[in-house]
Structure formats: structure tokens, C-alpha cells
Amino acid sequence: MADFIQLLVAGLATGGIYALVAIGFTLLWQTSQTINFAQGEFVMLPAFFMLGAMSVLGLPFWGAVVVGILVAALVLGVLFKRLVVDPMLHHGVLPLAIATMALSLFLKEAVKDFYSAEAQPFPPLAADVNVSFLGAAVSLQSLIVVAIAIGAVVALQLFLNNTQTGRRMQATAQNPTVARILGIPVERMILLAFVINAVLAALASALVTPIYLAKFSNGEYLGIAAFIAAIVGGFNQVRGAILGGLLLGVVDNFAAAYLSAQYRAAIPLVLLIVVILFRPQGLLGRVEERTV
Amino acid sequence: MSRARILLGSATGLIIVAGLIAAPFGLKPYGIYILTLWAVTAIAAIGLNLTLGYAGQISLAQGAFVGIGAYAAALLTTHGWPLGAAYVVAALACFAIGWLLGYPALRVQHHYLAFVTLAFSTLIYLVLRNEEWITGGIYGISNIPRPSLFGYLLRSPRDFYYFCLANLALVSLAAWWLIRSPWGRAFVALRENPVRALSLGVDTRRYTLMAFALGAALGGISGVLYAPLVQYIDPTPFSLLLSLNLLLMVIVGGSGYFFGPFVGAVVAVLLPEWLQSADRLYDALGPLSDVMRFVLPPDALKYVAKHYLVAYAIFVMVLLVFRPSGIIGFFQRRFTRRKPDTPPAAPVTQAKVA
Amino acid sequence: MKKTLIAAALATVFAGSALAQSGPVKFAFIGELSGAGAVSSTNFRDGALMAIDEINAKGGILGRKIELKQYDTQTNPGTARSQMQKAIDEEPYVILGPIFSGIVKVSMMLAQQAEIPQIMGGEASDLTQQGNAYLFRTSFGQQVSMPKIANYMRDSVKAKNVAIVWVNNDFGKGGRDNFTKEMNARGIKIVADLSTESGQTDFAADVVKAKAANAEAIFVYLNEEESARFLREARKQGIAVPLIGETTLLGQKVIDLAGDAANGARGHVGLSADIPVPAVAEFKNKFNARFKYVPDHNGIKGYTGVYAAAYATTKLGKFDSKALAKSLHGMTISPKDEPGILLETTWDDKGDIDRISYIAEVVDGKQKITSELPKLGK
Missing domain, CATH: 3.40.50.2300 (Response regulator)
Known part of the structure; x- marks a missing residue:
């Protein structure tokens, strides 16, 4: 039983990160049909902004986190939208998806060439303390990760449902043409989605880097994991991304412990195929209209 | 298309083909090797262009089919079978698996299909790595022999290059014929408007599966050539990355254009190599370099060579930002006023939330 | 026109052979500079670079400076083979790398055919079991x-x-x-x-x-x-x-x-930058001061690999790739004779090494x- 709890909690902590990154995926998809293959690198990079803020500007850790998030919002939110997404928005999903693939290579190689190939230590958010929980040892850090991830998601939901801007964003996602007629500044709403995505990614970056270490290749698996989480949960639903993320983290751990370690990466994929075949809109997703 | 344009087109084509045939005489083994790699990769990209560019089905599994073909060739030829046997096995196996993998396409379309093929691609990688009893696992398979043709061993880089080039030519001709056949027109009808295609009596079920299976079979053939080219394979090159890279070739070259994959493979296979050697440009240019030095300082080239993957990524991004329909798409639109024979894929997905 | 071309070609050929004994001597580094192997290979490469600069500062090998060309395998066998071919086309004296065993496997055959010694970082046991007389380890095989x-x-x-x-x-x-x-x-x-x-x-x-x-x-x-x-x-x-x-x-x-x-x-x-040998500690400090990170054992592999090639060449008294490979078999290099080797190292007839x-x-x-x-x- 203790083992079960152990695996569950560890899985939830990892899954919380996947969820944070997956939410951004769904936001971009809903508002602009962007499939961002550089999403993993969007999590890898802000940690380097934060390290830079500490070493160059001499900021304390929390100050550096704030600066890192702001720079990410600007670079990975606004600039990304303006320079890469905008020119390609009306040319279909694929050219943009490929451009983000190139962007992912660019970010990885640039960090490796101009910063370092070596993994850089990153200060932890909390002291390395373990808490005993139903017989399982749980690190405080994992609990904080889960708490912040869930907190961020709840805040986002509240924002989307209970503020005027949030509802305008939803309207934009559902039908940009009608939204425009209703006088909603659609462009600004889409931009906002990109900024939120960048902020969530930067937040995830601050949460995972103490465990992952700051390294140029961090995004490789994270991006794919978040992608799978988004699909399993429902590509067009923020709530779905959370479920997908948490499920993926937990399933991965249980698969490694109880099924096959060599095929641990396969189990989430099988789950993915099953979900797509029997519930293509995702566990919590809504059915999408087909274009005819 | 006016007569002058046809002439211009054929002349360009002839020059390129003549260049490809003459190339080995001016190149060192390295140059011949990367040209061979280009030809082998282009075959897989042509396959994906059939599936994606003409029939409009997004596949992220083309790299896995290359892997299946490569392993079939490696296993058979290291056990004494001729490469011909590997051809048959790989093409049939990939056709069959592609056909089966097409079934989800009937249930779910558009991006969901991409997700299924993405999962398939990673599963194949895991099988290649974990099932050591058959694939050699992470140790890979060494000493893959070069094939013989009519009793003549194609051992030298030049001989094997011509062999691969001939394969590329055959595949290209077959694809050219297919696109102009009723099948090809059915593929395009399917991409443009599946419902109308169905109402016009196109058996969309069969053609969707066929588009998948044919593309997959070409992926397999590419793999059959890849194994004896590199002469050693392990699972790493056949990860999801290869599938994504092939997708990049099709899009960058121009999805749905016949010559798109050829150009796309130049960008993905040859361009990084060229960029990595950018600092040697002036060695090659001779006297001309004295003039060029003023325009482009050698230090800039050294910088590009050192960070060649960064330069490559920037090139691809800039290219797509300015020419989203790919290189061939751009030229076709520019030089022919009329619409290309097969217009580039319209936005493949247009999700509207209900 | 034709005549001048031929003359020019002949001139380059002769110039080339004349250069071969006077200009810088070419070392090729082929490694995983991008992809999964980037960390190990960057260490190896930087170690090699440091050794080369030290040797050049002391006047090079037999009076010739070492020039290092780098080739990136991207941790991909297909690319690795092309990079190895490219390196060999440029006729290096010695090849350093690759580091990942799979990448070594795909490229070692070419170096063997070209009869150029390859001093690499792979540790898989089977690499040295195939009778390749040009392959040399820089650390224990598994x-x-x-x-x-x-x-x-x-x-x-x-x-x-x-x-x-x-x-x-x-x-x-x-x-x-x-x-x-x-x-x-x-x-x-x-x-x-x-x-x-x-x-x-x-x-x-x-x-x-x-x-x-x-x-x-x-x-x-x-x-x-x-x-x-x-x-x-x-x-x-x-x-x-x-x-x-x-x-x-x-x-x-x-x-x-x-x-x-x-x-x-x-x-x-086996091999580590932390072992209590003053020469290794000094290497670690120099490396850290120059590249701003702490080397791992791959840094030592690259560093000692270059020194081994340099020492063996000096002993030979000439630049001869084939003879170099022959002489490295059975050679013991001691820090007394060449401080850059850091630890006394012996290569056996298969290219495996023996060290403390x-x-x-x-x-x-x-x-x-x-x-x-x-x-x-x-």
C-alpha cells in the first residue's frame, strides 16, 4: 500500500508539470490552431533566463523567477506570436507546426552553443524535506509542485469563466468570426493566450528545473509528454489537459512498477491510441465539427 | 503552360539529371555519400508526399516505416539473403502495416490521425530497441553488406550511388504515373473534399487506406537502401525525429507538388552539411573569393560553420514564414500564372468548436 | 586552357605532398556535438583542444603545429558515417572520437580501411574484439x-x-x-x-x-x-x-x-577527474579555468588521447599513420616521459588499455x- 501511495504521489507530481505544459498546448490550439512543437523548449528556456537574472543582474532567487517569467512572456509569448505565428496563421496547421519544429531546434542549439551543454544546478523552491504520508515518503518539493500546478490551473479556470476578458477569450476560441462581429478584440485575445502559455511554461520551468537541472535537452521529452497529455485529456479543453497530465504521470509510474520498465514509454501511447479510437475528442473534450 | 515554359522546364530538368549523373566524378567519397543519402531520403519523402500532399492524410510514422525497411534489409542480407528479397519483404510488410494503420484514418481524421501515427512511430522504436532477440536491440546490426546486381558487387561509393539514384528514378516515374492515373485524381479529390468525393462515387475508404499503404511502402524501400548505405543500423535514427524530419521535407519542399520532396530532401539532408562546411567556401571559390571577402567576411562564415544547426533552424523558420507553401510551391506560383496541377493543401484542419 | 588546368592540378598535388611534411598536422575530431551525446563529446573535444593548445605552445609535434578539424555526428549513425567519410577525405593524421559506442561502430570500419588510427571514447566491450588494428580506447572497456x-x-x-x-x-x-x-x-x-x-x-x-x-x-x-x-x-x-x-x-x-x-x-x-593524483587535479583546474565547467572522465579521455598520439609520433620521429597505429600497440606511456598522459597507460594488441x-x-x-x-x- 505504501508503495502504491508512493508511486501515486510521485506520478501526480510529474503529472502536474505535464498538465501545466499541456494547458498551454490546448490554449494555443483553441485560439489559433497552433500546434507548438517547441512547447518543451518553452519550458527549458525560462530557467536560463532566471539563471541569467541571478548571475548577471545579481537578483535574489524569487526576483529572478519573476524576471524570468516576464522575459518569457515577452519572448515566448509576444515575440513568438508576432514573428513566427502571425505571418503563417492563414496557411494552415502544418507549415506553422514545422516552423515550431525548427524553432525548437533553434532554441536547443542556441542554448547549447551560447550557454553550455552541461547541466546547470538550479536552486530548489523549498528545502529538501520529506513528509511521511500514509507510510510513503513524499518530498515537500513534489507537494509544492502539485499545489502550484493545481493552483495555476484553478486560477486560469476562474479567469476564463468569471472575468469579462476570460469570457471574451472563450468566445474567440469558439468562433472568431462571431466574436469579431460582437466587437471582441480577437487579435488581442489570441495574443493573450500566447502570453498565458508562456507564463505557464515559465512557471513549469521554475518548478521542474531544480529536479531536471537546467539543460538544453530538457524539453525533448517534456514537449512530447505534454502533447500526449493534451490529446488524452481533450485537445480543446483546459480541464482535459489537467486530467491528461496527471493521468500520464501516474500511468507512467504504475506501468514501470507493475508492467514493464522497458516498455514504460509505450503504455501512455497505447492509452493514447485507445482514447483516440474510442473517444477521439479526448476524455473531457468536446466533439469538433468537421469542415465540409 | 506556354511552349517556352515547357522548354525551360525540360532544360532545367535535363541539367539537374545530367548533374546528378556526372556528380560522382567531381566528388570525394564524402560528397558521394551525402548525395546517396539524399536520394535514399527523397524516396521516403516522396512516399509521405503521396500520403500527405496528395491524399491529405497526416502521417507521423514515415520514419518508422523506414526503420522497418532498414531492419528487414539488415536482417535478411546479414543472413545471406539477397537485397532483392528484402525489397519484397519490406515493401509488402510496410504496405500491409500502412493499410492497417490507415484504419484509424477512417474513424478519425485530421490531426487525430497524426496522433495515432505518432504513437505508432514511438512504439516501433521501442520494439526495435527492446526485442534484442530479433533486432539486436541497442547494439544494432553491424557489417551489413552492399548488394550485388547481376553478379556485380556494388561496393564502391560510386556504384552504390548509381544504384540508389536508379531506385529514385524508378520510384519517381512510378509516382508520376500514379498521380496522373485515376488513383491520383481520386487522392486529390479525397484531400480537397472527402464528402464530395464520396458523392461522386469515389470509394473513399479504399483510397484512404491505399494512400497510406503506398506511402508506407515507399518508406520501407527507402529503408531497404538505407541499411546497406550506412552498413550499420541501430534503433536511434528511426525515432520520432525522423518522421518529423520527413514531414519537414515535404512541407518545406512544397506539399502536394511533385518535385517538393526532392527539394525538401536537399534542405534537410544537404543543407546542414553545406552549412557545416561554410568556412571552406573561399577555398573552393578560388580567385572569386577575393571579391566575395568584402561582401561576406570569412569570420562570418566560420561563425555559421560553428553554429550550423542554429543557422539551419533559422533558415527553415524564415523560409516558412515567408513561403508557407514551400519552395516548389513558391516557384510554381511565381512562374506559372495558372493554378498548379495540384494546389497546396488548404488548411488541413479547421477546428471549430461546437 | 586544358594545359593550364592540368598544370594547376599537378601543382596542387605536389604542393600538397610538400605541405604534408611541413605545414600543420591534421587531427580530426569526430563526435556527438549535438543530440544525446553532446555533454560527453563536448568534454572530450574540450580536453583534446586543451592538449593541442599546450602542445602547440611548446612548438608542436616534431616542429609541426596540430590543427584540429571538428565533425558533428549529431549522435546519429547515418550522419556519423558521412562525417567520418568527410574527415577521412581530408586525410587526417589521427582521428579522435567518437564517444558513443554505437557511433563508434558505424564509423570504425572507415578509419580501418583508410589505415588511420582512431583514438575513441567508446566503452562497449565488443568494439575491440573485431580485430580492428586502428582502434584505440582511452578508458577501460566494460x-x-x-x-x-x-x-x-x-x-x-x-x-x-x-x-x-x-x-x-x-x-x-x-x-x-x-x-x-x-x-x-x-x-x-x-x-x-x-x-x-x-x-x-x-x-x-x-x-x-x-x-x-x-x-x-x-x-x-x-x-x-x-x-x-x-x-x-x-x-x-x-x-x-x-x-x-x-x-x-x-x-x-x-x-x-x-x-x-x-x-x-x-x-x-576507472577514470575520473576526482582521483587523487596531482596531475589529474591540475588538469581539472586548468580545464575549469579555461572552459568554465568541471570536466568529467571524457575530458580526460580527449586530453590523454592527444598526448598519446603526440608522444608516440615523437618516438617514431616521423608522421606515418600506419606506423603510429603499429607502435601504439603494446606501448606504455608513463607520466615520467610525457606528463600529459596523467596516468601510466598501456595499450595491448587489441587497443584496450591498462591503468591503475x-x-x-x-x-x-x-x-x-x-x-x-x-x-x-x-
Whole structure:
């Protein structure tokens, strides 16, 4: 039983990160049909902004986190939208998806060439303390990760449902043409989605880097994991991304412990195929209209 | 298309083909090797262009089919079978698996299909790595022999290059014929408007599966050539990355254009190599370099060579930002006023939330 | 026109051969500068660069400066073969690298055909078993290091059953297979055989299983970063049995990353920048000062590889790739004769090396050497 709890909690902590990154995926998809293959690198990079803020500007850790998030919002939110997404928005999903693939290579190689190939230590958010929980040892850090991830998601939901801007964003996602007629500044709403995505990614970056270490290749698996989480949960639903993320983290751990370690990466994929075949809109997703 | 344009087109084509045939005489083994790699990769990209560019089905599994073909060739030829046997096995196996993998396409379309093929691609990688009893696992398979043709061993880089080039030519001709056949027109009808295609009596079920299976079979053939080219394979090159890279070739070259994959493979296979050697440009240019030095300082080239993957990524991004329909798409639109024979894929997905 | 062309061609040919004995001597580095192998290969390359600059500052080899050309395999066999071909087309005197064993496998045949010595970083046991007379290691192959670990397991840890946690890439799988063989030969039972992924971050499941297996010791064979994560998780779940490993478990980098959780880890250290030899410590400081990071054992491999080639060439008194390969077989280089070799090293007829190594333990956040294992040939 203790083992079960152990695996569950560890899985939830990892899954919380996947969820944070997956939410951004769904936001971009809903508002602009962007499939961002550089999403993993969007999590890898802000940690380097934060390290830079500490070493160059001499900021304390929390100050550096704030600066890192702001720079990410600007670079990975606004600039990304303006320079890469905008020119390609009306040319279909694929050219943009490929451009983000190139962007992912660019970010990885640039960090490796101009910063370092070596993994850089990153200060932890909390002291390395373990808490005993139903017989399982749980690190405080994992609990904080889960708490912040869930907190961020709840805040986002509240924002989307209970503020005027949030509802305008939803309207934009559902039908940009009608939204425009209703006088909603659609462009600004889409931009906002990109900024939120960048902020969530930067937040995830601050949460995972103490465990992952700051390294140029961090995004490789994270991006794919978040992608799978988004699909399993429902590509067009923020709530779905959370479920997908948490499920993926937990399933991965249980698969490694109880099924096959060599095929641990396969189990989430099988789950993915099953979900797509029997519930293509995702566990919590809504059915999408087909274009005819 | 006016007569002058046809002439211009054929002349360009002839020059390129003549260049490809003459190339080995001016190149060192390295140059011949990367040209061979280009030809082998282009075959897989042509396959994906059939599936994606003409029939409009997004596949992220083309790299896995290359892997299946490569392993079939490696296993058979290291056990004494001729490469011909590997051809048959790989093409049939990939056709069959592609056909089966097409079934989800009937249930779910558009991006969901991409997700299924993405999962398939990673599963194949895991099988290649974990099932050591058959694939050699992470140790890979060494000493893959070069094939013989009519009793003549194609051992030298030049001989094997011509062999691969001939394969590329055959595949290209077959694809050219297919696109102009009723099948090809059915593929395009399917991409443009599946419902109308169905109402016009196109058996969309069969053609969707066929588009998948044919593309997959070409992926397999590419793999059959890849194994004896590199002469050693392990699972790493056949990860999801290869599938994504092939997708990049099709899009960058121009999805749905016949010559798109050829150009796309130049960008993905040859361009990084060229960029990595950018600092040697002036060695090659001779006297001309004295003039060029003023325009482009050698230090800039050294910088590009050192960070060649960064330069490559920037090139691809800039290219797509300015020419989203790919290189061939751009030229076709520019030089022919009329619409290309097969217009580039319209936005493949247009999700509207209900 | 034709005549001038031929004349020009002839001129270059002769100029080329004249240059060959006077201009800089070409070394080729071919390695995983991007992709999964980037960290190891950057270390190797920087080590080699440092050695080359030192040698050049002292006037080069036999009066000729060394020029290093670099080729990136992208950790991809297809690219590796093209880069090896490219390197060979440019007729280098010596080839350094690659580092990953799979990448070595795809490229070693070409160097052999071109009869150019290849001084590489791969550790898979089968690399030197194929009669390639041009391939040289810079560290122990796993067929040498695993018996040492196995003896330690039997004689010092006195474990009757062990668990093994390994990373599922060519490094980890090769180690795991050799280790399993050595365990079987010594009658020690493997009660849990746990494969993990390269780049894995969450080791909860693996630690749970290792714990449940009730092994008397756990052999941890992962890359450095994963080792640190495993150590933390093991500490968290309260694993009390000894954690045994190689250089990748006991290095300073792992200790820095794992913190207190590294204490108590022990095992065999083949090659490491942390071993208590003044020359190695000095190398580490110089490296750190120049490249702003702490080298791992791959940095030493690149550094000593260059010095080995330089020393053997000086002994030969001429630049002859074929003769160099021949003379390296059976050669012993001692720091007395060439300080750059750092540790006395002998190459056997297969290109495998023999060196001293150490048994170490992590105590209070520092690697402490508990005993020294002499060279096998002594």
C-alpha cells in the first residue's frame, strides 16, 4: 500500500508539470490552431533566463523567477506570436507546426552553443524535506509542485469563466468570426493566450528545473509528454489537459512498477491510441465539427 | 503552360539529371555519400508526399516505416539473403502495416490521425530497441553488406550511388504515373473534399487506406537502401525525429507538388552539411573569393560553420514564414500564372468548436 | 586552357605532398556535438583542444603545429558515417572520437580501411574484439571494468544477491550485460533487473521495485544526472543497502547534484577527474579555468588521447599513420616521459588499455579513495 501511495504521489507530481505544459498546448490550439512543437523548449528556456537574472543582474532567487517569467512572456509569448505565428496563421496547421519544429531546434542549439551543454544546478523552491504520508515518503518539493500546478490551473479556470476578458477569450476560441462581429478584440485575445502559455511554461520551468537541472535537452521529452497529455485529456479543453497530465504521470509510474520498465514509454501511447479510437475528442473534450 | 515554359522546364530538368549523373566524378567519397543519402531520403519523402500532399492524410510514422525497411534489409542480407528479397519483404510488410494503420484514418481524421501515427512511430522504436532477440536491440546490426546486381558487387561509393539514384528514378516515374492515373485524381479529390468525393462515387475508404499503404511502402524501400548505405543500423535514427524530419521535407519542399520532396530532401539532408562546411567556401571559390571577402567576411562564415544547426533552424523558420507553401510551391506560383496541377493543401484542419 | 588546368592540378598535388611534411598536422575530431551525446563529446573535444593548445605552445609535434578539424555526428549513425567519410577525405593524421559506442561502430570500419588510427571514447566491450588494428580506447572497456566491480561486490560488499538499475542506451545495456555475466560467474544472484530511460526524471517506480527485491546491494549504472536523481529518490524512500556504482555514480558532479543523498555510495572508479593524483587535479583546474565547467572522465579521455598520439609520433620521429597505429600497440606511456598522459597507460594488441584504478566511497560530500587497484599487467 505504501508503495502504491508512493508511486501515486510521485506520478501526480510529474503529472502536474505535464498538465501545466499541456494547458498551454490546448490554449494555443483553441485560439489559433497552433500546434507548438517547441512547447518543451518553452519550458527549458525560462530557467536560463532566471539563471541569467541571478548571475548577471545579481537578483535574489524569487526576483529572478519573476524576471524570468516576464522575459518569457515577452519572448515566448509576444515575440513568438508576432514573428513566427502571425505571418503563417492563414496557411494552415502544418507549415506553422514545422516552423515550431525548427524553432525548437533553434532554441536547443542556441542554448547549447551560447550557454553550455552541461547541466546547470538550479536552486530548489523549498528545502529538501520529506513528509511521511500514509507510510510513503513524499518530498515537500513534489507537494509544492502539485499545489502550484493545481493552483495555476484553478486560477486560469476562474479567469476564463468569471472575468469579462476570460469570457471574451472563450468566445474567440469558439468562433472568431462571431466574436469579431460582437466587437471582441480577437487579435488581442489570441495574443493573450500566447502570453498565458508562456507564463505557464515559465512557471513549469521554475518548478521542474531544480529536479531536471537546467539543460538544453530538457524539453525533448517534456514537449512530447505534454502533447500526449493534451490529446488524452481533450485537445480543446483546459480541464482535459489537467486530467491528461496527471493521468500520464501516474500511468507512467504504475506501468514501470507493475508492467514493464522497458516498455514504460509505450503504455501512455497505447492509452493514447485507445482514447483516440474510442473517444477521439479526448476524455473531457468536446466533439469538433468537421469542415465540409 | 506556354511552349517556352515547357522548354525551360525540360532544360532545367535535363541539367539537374545530367548533374546528378556526372556528380560522382567531381566528388570525394564524402560528397558521394551525402548525395546517396539524399536520394535514399527523397524516396521516403516522396512516399509521405503521396500520403500527405496528395491524399491529405497526416502521417507521423514515415520514419518508422523506414526503420522497418532498414531492419528487414539488415536482417535478411546479414543472413545471406539477397537485397532483392528484402525489397519484397519490406515493401509488402510496410504496405500491409500502412493499410492497417490507415484504419484509424477512417474513424478519425485530421490531426487525430497524426496522433495515432505518432504513437505508432514511438512504439516501433521501442520494439526495435527492446526485442534484442530479433533486432539486436541497442547494439544494432553491424557489417551489413552492399548488394550485388547481376553478379556485380556494388561496393564502391560510386556504384552504390548509381544504384540508389536508379531506385529514385524508378520510384519517381512510378509516382508520376500514379498521380496522373485515376488513383491520383481520386487522392486529390479525397484531400480537397472527402464528402464530395464520396458523392461522386469515389470509394473513399479504399483510397484512404491505399494512400497510406503506398506511402508506407515507399518508406520501407527507402529503408531497404538505407541499411546497406550506412552498413550499420541501430534503433536511434528511426525515432520520432525522423518522421518529423520527413514531414519537414515535404512541407518545406512544397506539399502536394511533385518535385517538393526532392527539394525538401536537399534542405534537410544537404543543407546542414553545406552549412557545416561554410568556412571552406573561399577555398573552393578560388580567385572569386577575393571579391566575395568584402561582401561576406570569412569570420562570418566560420561563425555559421560553428553554429550550423542554429543557422539551419533559422533558415527553415524564415523560409516558412515567408513561403508557407514551400519552395516548389513558391516557384510554381511565381512562374506559372495558372493554378498548379495540384494546389497546396488548404488548411488541413479547421477546428471549430461546437 | 586544358594545359593550364592540368598544370594547376599537378601543382596542387605536389604542393600538397610538400605541405604534408611541413605545414600543420591534421587531427580530426569526430563526435556527438549535438543530440544525446553532446555533454560527453563536448568534454572530450574540450580536453583534446586543451592538449593541442599546450602542445602547440611548446612548438608542436616534431616542429609541426596540430590543427584540429571538428565533425558533428549529431549522435546519429547515418550522419556519423558521412562525417567520418568527410574527415577521412581530408586525410587526417589521427582521428579522435567518437564517444558513443554505437557511433563508434558505424564509423570504425572507415578509419580501418583508410589505415588511420582512431583514438575513441567508446566503452562497449565488443568494439575491440573485431580485430580492428586502428582502434584505440582511452578508458577501460566494460569487459575490464565490470570484473573489477564484480570482485568488489563479492569480496568487499559480500553480497549474495543484488539488484541492478541501468539506463537503456548502449552504455547502460553494455554495462548491464557484462555485469550480469560476471555476477553469474561468481554465483551472485540478480534479483531485480531494472531498465530506465535516458533522461528519466522520476525514479519512484524503480526505487520501489529495487526495495521490494530485498537485494543486499544495488548496482547503479546510469549517466551522471540520472544517477543523482536515483540517489535522491533512494534516500527519500529510505533504501539502506549499499549503492554500488562506477565513475558515473561516484563523480563530483553527481555528488554536487545529489547533495547528502550521495553519501555512502561506493564502487569502482576507472577514470575520473576526482582521483587523487596531482596531475589529474591540475588538469581539472586548468580545464575549469579555461572552459568554465568541471570536466568529467571524457575530458580526460580527449586530453590523454592527444598526448598519446603526440608522444608516440615523437618516438617514431616521423608522421606515418600506419606506423603510429603499429607502435601504439603494446606501448606504455608513463607520466615520467610525457606528463600529459596523467596516468601510466598501456595499450595491448587489441587497443584496450591498462591503468591503475580505484575503489572509492562518498563520505561527507567528497569522493574518498579507499584502495588502489594496480594495473592488471603488473
